[in-house]
Every structure is written in C-alpha cells, then in structure tokens.
Amino acid sequence: MVQIITDSSSLYTKEEGIKAGIVPIPLFVNIGDKNFRDLEIPVEEFIADIGTGKIPFSSQPPLGEVVEAYEQYQGKDIINISLADGLSGTYQTAVSAREMVENKEEITVINSRTLCGPHRYLVECAAAMALENRTKEEILAMLEEKMKYTKSYLIPQDFDYLRRGGRLSPTVAFVGSLLNLKPILILNKEGKSLDKFGMGRTMKGAVQAVFRQMKSEQVGEKDILYIVHGDALEDALQIEAMAKEEFPGMEIRVHLLSHVFITHGGPGCIALQHIRR
Numbered sequence: 001m002v003q004i005i006t007d008s009s010s011l012y013t014k015e016e017g018i019k020a021g022i023v024p025i026p027l028f029v030n031i032g033d034k035n036f037r038d039l040e041i042p043v044e045e046f047i048a049d050i051g052t053g054k055i056p057f058s059s060q061p062p063l064g065e066v067v068e069a070y071e072q073y074q075g076k077d078i079i080n081i082s083l084a085d086g087l088s089g090t091y092q093t094a095v096s097a098r099e100m101v102e103n104k105e106e107i108t109v110i111n112s113r114t115l116c117g118p119h120r121y122l123v124e125c126a127a128a129m130a131l132e133n134r135t136k137e138e139i140l141a142m143l144e145e146k147m148k149y150t151k152s153y154l155i156p157q158d159f160d161y162l163r164r165g166g167r168l169s170p171t172v173a174f175v176g177s178l179l180n181l182k183p184i185l186i187l188n189k190e191g192k193s194l195d196k197f198g199m200g201r202t203m204k205g206a207v208q209a210v211f212r213q214m215k216s217e218q219v220g221e222k223d224i225l226y227i228v229h230g231d232a233l234e235d236a237l238q239i240e241a242m243a244k245e246e247f248p249g250m251e252i253r254v255h256l257l258s259h260v261f262i263t264h265g266g267p268g269c270i271a272l273q274h275i276r277r
Contacts, residue, residue, distance in 0.1 A: 002130040002139055003073040007061060007090050008038035008258050009083035009115045010123045011228075020127045023069055027090065029259045031056040038260045046259050047231050047267050056263040060090040066097035074103040077136040081123050081143065085111045086192025108136065110143055113191030117226025117255060118150040118275040149223070149276035151214075152187040154194060155206045157232070157268035182206040203270070207239050210272050211246050221249040223274045228255045230262040230269040239270065251277070 006012065008026040017024040026037035031046065032054040050056060070078060080098075085091035094109045101107070112119050122143055129139045184206050186197040197213075200206030219225075225243055229236040236254050243252050257265065265271070 001133055002077045002079060002126075002136050004123060004126045004130055005066075005069055005078060005080040005094075006119070006123045007083050007094075008260065009088075009090070009112075010081070010120045011039070011116060011255055011258055012120065012123065013039045020124070021131060022123060022127045023073075025061045025065055025069060027061055027088070027260045028059045029056060029263060030059070036259075038258045041259075043231050043256060043259065043262070046262065050262075050267055056259070058088075058260040058263045060088055060093050063093050063097055063100075066094055067100050070097060070101045070103065070107055074101075074106070076106065078103075078107045079126060079136060079139060079143075080107065080109045081112055081119070081126060082109060083115050083119065084113050084187070084191030086190065087115060087187075087194075108140060110140070111191070112143075113147055113189075114150050114152060114187065114273075114275075115191075116152070116228050116257065116261060116271060117224075117253065117273040118152065120255070121224060121226075121275050122146060146276055150274065151217075152271060152273040153197060153210045154185040154187075154265055155182055155200075155203065155210075155270045155272070156185075156266050157182075157230075158266035184209060203235060203239075204242075207242060207270075207272065211243070214274060215246070219250075219274050220247055223276055224251045224253060226253050226255060226271070226273040226275075228257050228261075228271040228273065230257045230265055230267050232268045232270060235268070235270055239272070 004022040006024050012024040031049050080094045082091040082094050091111050098104045098107045112122055126139050182200040184197040185194040188195050198209050200209055227236045227239050240252055
C-alpha cells in the first residue's frame with residue numbers, strides 16, 4: 001500500500017492522520033515564550049496570546065523529522081503531498097530529506113500548489129485511494145488532475161499580518177486600514193504567492209466579489225467550496241448561508257484554520273477555496 005505523508009497545511013492533526021492512515025508532520029509556531037507544533041494547542045489560547053500583543057512566528061518541520069518519516073516506511077512507495085512551494089520552505093525540506101535517505105527512489109514529493117482546504121482534500125483523496133491499494137501512478141495522476149482546478153482567496157481582518165509578511169506594501173496597508181477596506185488576495189496559479197485580487201468595503205462585499213468570479217469560471221456542483229476561518233465561526237457560517245443561495249447543490253465545508261495560517265492571515269481572516277471533486 002502507498003504511504004501518504006503531508007504537513008499541517010492539510011489541517012490534519014496527528015490523531016486524525018492516524019485514523020486516516022496518513023502521516024501529517026506539523027509545522028512549528030512560536031509566540032512569546034511558547035514553542036509548539038501546529039494544531040497542538042487550542043486556537044482560543046493562541047488567539048488570547050495574540051490579544052496580549054505578542055507576535056507569532058512560524059517555521060517549517062525539522063529536516064530530521066521528515067527523514068525519519070521516510071525511513072520508517074522504507075520498502076513502500078511514499079507520496080509526500082506538501083504545502084505550496086513559495087509560501088513556505090516545507091516543500092524544499094521534503095525534497096531535501098528525500099535526497100538523504102536510501103529509499104529515495106520510492107519517494108515522490110508533490111508540490112500541491114495550494115494550502116488548507118484544497119490541500120486537505122488532495123490528501124483525503126490520496127489516502128482513500130491508498131486504502132483501496134491503488135498504485136502510486138494512479139494516485140499521482142489523480143492529484144495532478146485535481147490540482148488543475150482549484151483557487152484560493154484570502155480576506156483578512158487585520159492588515160498588519162499581511163504587511164509583516166510582505167503580502168501588502170506598508171502604503172497599501174495604511175490606506176486600507178484608514179478607509180476600513182477589506183482586501184482580497186488570490187493565490188497565484190503556481191501557488192508561489194498571494195496576489196491582490198480586489199477590495200471590498202465590507203466582508204459581505206468582498207465575499208460577493210469572490211462569488212462573482214467563481215460564477216464567471218462556472219464553479220458549481222462539480223466543485224467543493226471550503227470556507228476556512230481564523231477563529232471567526234460566525235462570519236464563516238454567514239458566508240456558508242450566502243454560498244448555499246448562490247451555488248445550490250455545491251458541497252460546502254467549513255474548517256478552522258491552523259495556528260500557522262492564523263499567524264500569517266491574522267485572527268478573523270477568512271479563506272474561500274474551491275477544488276474540483
């Protein structure tokens with residue numbers, strides 16, 4: 001059976017991974033004097049720490065831990081489905097670890113070119129096929145096909161997180177904050193950066209702009225919509241209700257963001273992501 005490995009961008013905890021037959025290797029988060037693995041502590045505790053003025057930082061999984069995971073499954077085909085290259089060094093770490101092990105010919109590292117909801121779906125589909133004893137080639141073909149039809153939009157509540165991460169210039173961040181605008185960022189086709197998509201005066205207006213774009217691209221029943229939030233469940237549920245009206249018959253999944261992505265998008269941020277089923 002093919003062994004699926006991933007990272008915490010897929011929003012799988014270690015416990016969920018065990019149940020699904022996958023190995024999720026979490027990224028690291030640091031805030032104040034706390035160092036912990038992504039998805040390891042309650043998000044509410046993390047948000048409370050941010051509220052005291054502490055600034056969080058994230059880092060990729062240790063190289064040695066990825067090497068250990070590869071060596072643990074020596075003798076099996078391994079597919080490591082990684083967070084988009086360019087948003088993190090996680091993909092490059094996975095590739096470097098492959099070069100350090102004897103079983104490297106058994107290992108394929110996939111740059112998912114996405115994150116969070118669609119990343120989780122790719123891992124979910126790969127794990128299901130692995131349990132059916134499908135071949136590595138069949139799983140890789142499925143992943144490549146689904147990766148062609150996915151987009152991600154980010155609507156943050158706080159410009160400072162984007163400014164610190166270099167996603168918005170200080171001038172744009174200042175003007176946006178002053179005018180109380182909602183920026184909309186889109187993950188580019190290569191999955192390497194978040195580019196400016198537009199601005200909305202309200203969260204509802206920003207969401208409607210994304211929905212208009214989705215409709216222009218004929219996104220609908222054949223796709224899954226992920227509404228992923230940074231501890232903003234009320235907003236997420238309101239957006240879910242809007243989506244049900246705009247896209248009848250489309251599957252909608254609401255998820256809480258992990259600590260790493262709240263670190264970069266800020267508390268209260270919303271990501272709208274779709275991927276072909």
